[in-house]
Amino acid sequence: MAPVLALVRRVPLVVLTLVVGAAALALVAVGLEPAARWGVSLYALAIAAVEAVRMIRGLLARRLGLDVLAVTAIVSTVAVGEYAASLIIVLMLTGGEALEVAAAGRAQRELRALLERVPQQAHRIDSTGGIVDIAADQVRVGDRLLVRPAELVPVDSALVSAAASIDESSLTGESMPVDKQAGDAVLSGSLNGAAAVEVVAMAVAADSQYQRIVELVREATASTAPLVRLADRYAVPFTAVSLAIAGVAWMLSGDPVRFAEVLVVATPCPLLIAAPVAFMGGMSSAAKRGIVMKSAASLEVLARARTVAFDKTGTLTAGHPAVVGVHPEPGVSADELLRLVGSAERYSSHVLAAALRDAAAGAGLLLADSDDAREEATFGVAATIDGRSVVVGKPAFVEQRATGVRRSAIERGRAVVYAGVDGVFAGTIELRDGVRPEAARTLAALRRAGLERTIMLTGDVEATARPIAEGLGIAEVHAECLPEDKVALVRWAQPRPVIMVGDGVNDAPVLAVADVGVAMGATGSTAASESADVVIMVDDLTRVAWAVVIGQRTVRIALQSIGLGIAVSIALMLVAAAGLLPAVAGALLQELVDLLAILGALRAVRAGRAPMPGLDGVEARGAGARPMRASEVLRP
Numbered sequence: 001m002a003p004v005l006a007l008v009r010r011v012p013l014v015v016l017t018l019v020v021g022a023a024a025l026a027l028v029a030v031g032l033e034p035a036a037r038w039g040v041s042l043y044a045l046a047i048a049a050v051e052a053v054r055m056i057r058g059l060l061a062r063r064l065g066l067d068v069l070a071v072t073a074i075v076s077t078v079a080v081g082e083y084a085a086s087l088i089i090v091l092m093l094t095g096g097e098a099l100e101v102a103a104a105g106r107a108q109r110e111l112r113a114l115l116e117r118v119p120q121q122a123h124r125i126d127s128t129g130g131i132v133d134i135a136a137d138q139v140r141v142g143d144r145l146l147v148r149p150a151e152l153v154p155v156d157s158a159l160v161s162a163a164a165s166i167d168e169s170s171l172t173g174e175s176m177p178v179d180k181q182a183g184d185a186v187l188s189g190s191l192n193g194a195a196a197v198e199v200v201a202m203a204v205a206a207d208s209q210y211q212r213i214v215e216l217v218r219e220a221t222a223s224t225a226p227l228v229r230l231a232d233r234y235a236v237p238f239t240a241v242s243l244a245i246a247g248v249a250w251m252l253s254g255d256p257v258r259f260a261e262v263l264v265v266a267t268p269c270p271l272l273i274a275a276p277v278a279f280m281g282g283m284s285s286a287a288k289r290g291i292v293m294k295s296a297a298s299l300e301v302l303a304r305a306r307t308v309a310f311d312k313t314g315t316l317t318a319g320h321p322a323v324v325g326v327h328p329e330p331g332v333s334a335d336e337l338l339r340l341v342g343s344a345e346r347y348s349s350h351v352l353a354a355a356l357r358d359a360a361a362g363a364g365l366l367l368a369d370s371d372d373a374r375e376e377a378t379f380g381v382a383a384t385i386d387g388r389s390v391v392v393g394k395p396a397f398v399e400q401r402a403t404g405v406r407r408s409a410i411e412r413g414r415a416v417v418y419a420g421v422d423g424v425f426a427g428t429i430e431l432r433d434g435v436r437p438e439a440a441r442t443l444a445a446l447r448r449a450g451l452e453r454t455i456m457l458t459g460d461v462e463a464t465a466r467p468i469a470e471g472l473g474i475a476e477v478h479a480e481c482l483p484e485d486k487v488a489l490v491r492w493a494q495p496r497p498v499i500m501v502g503d504g505v506n507d508a509p510v511l512a513v514a515d516v517g518v519a520m521g522a523t524g525s526t527a528a529s530e531s532a533d534v535v536i537m538v539d540d541l542t543r544v545a546w547a548v549v550i551g552q553r554t555v556r557i558a559l560q561s562i563g564l565g566i567a568v569s570i571a572l573m574l575v576a577a578a579g580l581l582p583a584v585a586g587a588l589l590q591e592l593v594d595l596l597a598i599l600g601a602l603r604a605v606r607a608g609r610a611p612m613p614g615l616d617g618v619e620a621r622g623a624g625a626r627p628m629r630a631s632e633v634l635r636p
Contacts, residue, residue: 013047013094021087041078044086047093048074068239073263077583080257085264088587092594119188119205122154123147125198136205143201147192156208157186157199165193238566242266242573249577258579264586265572265593274561274601281604282554289608290538291547292521298533301516302551306495308451308544309510311486311502312458312465313352313433315520315541316472321352321415321433323359327408328427337427339365341419344383344392347373352417353381355431356392391420394461398425415464438542440472445545445612449552452495457486457510486510501544507531518544546608553607561600568593 020043027036051071070093077086119136125144126132136154139145144160147153153166165177168190177193180186186199188208246262279296286293293299310316328337342360345353346367360367373383380393382401391401395418399405402420408428415433419426443454455476458465462479469477478489487510490500500507500514503521508531511517519532520539536543572589575581581589 014091017043017087017091017094021091024083024087037081037083040083040087044074044078044083044090047090048078051093069242069263069266072243073260073266076256076260076263080260082257082260082264082583085260085583085587088584088591089264092587092591119152119154139201139205141201141203145199145201146196147186147199148196149192149194151192153186153188153190153192153199155188155201155205156203157188157201159184159186159197160200161197164195164197167191167193234562234566238266238569241570245570245573245577249579253579257583258577261576261579261581261583261586262573264583265576265581265590266569274565274597275558277598277601278554278558278561278604281557281602282550282607285554285605285608286547286550289543289546289550290536290540291543291550291608292535292537293547294533294535298516299551299554301497302499302534302548303555305497305499305516305548305551306451307453307455307493307497308446308499308501309455309457309486309490309493309514310474311500311507312456312460312468314503315501316439316456316468317433317435321355321431323355323429324414324432325430326427327429329404329425332421332426335363335365337419338363338429339367340385340388340390340421340426341392341417341429343368343370343385344373344381344390346370347383348375348381348392350375352415352431356417356429359429389420389422392417394418402426415460435468435471436541438540442541442545443472443474445542446548449545449548451499451548453493455489455493457481457489457500483507483509487513490514499544499548501541518547546612549612550607553610554604557604557607558601561597564600565593565597568596 020040024036024040027033027039048071051074055068055071070089073089074086077083077089122134122136122139122143123146124132124134124139125146131146139155145154145157159180159182162182164180164186166180166186167177168187185202188203188205242263246259246266249262250256250259279299282299283293283296286299313321323338326334326338328334338356338360342357342365345356347370357367368385370383370385373381375381376393376397380391380397382389382391384390389401391398395405395407395416398418398420402423402425404425405418405420406425408416415431417429417431419428446454453476454474455478456465456469456474457478459481460479462477465477465479469475478485481489486500486507490498490510491513497515499516499518500510501518501520502511503519507519511519511533512531514533516534517532518534518536520541521532521535521537534547536547569590572581572586572593576586
């Protein structure tokens with residue numbers, strides 16, 4: 001009994017239609033055919049009235065939907081006495097919705113799997129070495145945790161044990177376990193191997209990688225696919241053609257039944273079902289590769305994109321620059337310059353700040369606090385350190401606050417940070433950031449996918465940005481850009497649509513203004529991820545190319561499914577117009593068309609599995625992807 005009740009709750013109209021059909025058969029069997037005809041006709045007209053309300057609402061909103069044909073088909077079959085055909089049409093409409101739900105459920109399998117794997121519990125190691133079980137959301141940064149065999153890692157952590165084998169398939173799509181060493185990052189939601197390991201929490205549950213994925217997926221599953229609306233673009237021509245064929249068939253035959261027979265096979269279920277199923281499949285396929293689409297609309301825009309703009313640091317480059325030279329002025333030691341600069345950079349969100357702090361800490365220098373530090377985004381930081389006025393940043397920024405600034409020749413591919421102490425130029429520090437190993441392959445794949453224009457937008461100086469761009473084959477470089485400069489450049493860029501790829505806090509505005517903003521969410525800022533339409537949840541730039549290709553394949557599959565449904569429907573209409581397809585047979589054949597459209601649309605579930613030239617062999621993590629160390633996860 002319980003399964004029957006569950007079925008009724010899931011698809012009540014389908015069950016009711018079947019009950020009406022069974023009752024009509026019973027009435028016909030006992031010789032009460034008129035009662036069966038009236039009962040079925042009234043029920044069909046009631047369903048038509050519900051559809052008509054939707055149709056009128058659409059017309060009032062100046063949108064001609066495909067429900068016009070459905071209502072006309074039901075009314076016409078009832079009018080000519082083909083009540084059995086009208087009941088099959090109703091079953092087709094109600095069953096089509098049920099099939100759509102079932103197919104979407106199949107397409108959302110990976111998305112649901114993410115939601116079901118949220119870590120719930122953690123085993124905290126207390127000061128005495130005892131184990132205390134706590135809820136995952138009670139874990140605090142710095143807590144020592146035990147992860148038992150085959151358990152999920154509750155929060156983003158750093159491995160304390162000497163080694164571990166971790167299954168990251170739910171995060172990266174990598175089917176093989178990943179070997180970790182002490183100090184490596186272990187992401188929440190990954191599955192521990194056969195041995196218990198000890199980790200130290202690097203983030204609370206709400207800020208951990210897996211929880212971020214879950215929240216993004218929840219947003220994505222609530223969105224509406226654009227090709228659901230695209231189906232309505234075919235409404236006017238398809239409706240006009242259908243009515244024209246039906247009208248000509250009636251006129252030539254002189255039989256109104258012929259009009260109803262044509263409209264029976266013109267019902268638009270394939271168009272209504274194919275698009276949403278395909279788009280849910282595409283989103284599911286993208287999620288399997290660690291690409292979370294916040295909105296299904298992003299898939300269509302990605303498929304049409306013609307321009308792509310990249311931030312440099314942390315996007316095209318590894319985002320982890322290292323200090324390669326400290327050049328103090330006379331009277332200032334290298335250690336003192338590095339200590340003061342590192343202290344001031346504690347109050348900066350710039351990507352170079354972490355490298356400067358790490359260099360100072362790595363040299364064993366004690367960093368000091370400041371009560372009046374202030375940052376001017378992309379320019380520099382001014383702070384009072386141990387009673388001394390310190391300014392750090394670009395040369396123009398330091399020149400405004402210190403005398404004697406000497407601009408040094410910048411070696412190609414390096415960045416130089418200038419510093420002033422107590423109003424006097426104190427020296428420079430050189431840094432270098434390497435290009436991501438997978439960057440060239442990603443750009444080549446994007447060009448093959450039809451992207452016509454590639455742009456680099458960066459706050460770095462020309463001398464630092466240009467050699468990196470040239471090495472990657474990017475001819476158009478805009479250096480020393482403020483956030484508002486990036487916004488203006490992307491807003492007016494042609495041809496459109498424009499994809500913007502970035503990872504930093506200062507990329508958030510331009511990600512929001514782009515047609516599709518793509519955030520490198522694995523190591524990028526939360527602000528960038530929140531502003532973006534697409535978030536790459538693994539540290540692998542090739543996923544940008546995969547996102548575009550999945551979008552193209554999904555749209556192609558959706559359009560193919562819609563086109564197939566239209567073609568088969570028109571063919572059946574012509575057969576019916578010739579008087580060779582009775583209404584009941586036509587209605588049954590239309591159910592097969594629905595099934596064909598759904599099966600075609602479900603191919604989008606595999607949109608991210610087919611190989612892509614140039615990226616073969618990097619199906620899961622990518623050749624450029626690598627485990628992130630704890631210091632990279634806990635970036636201030």
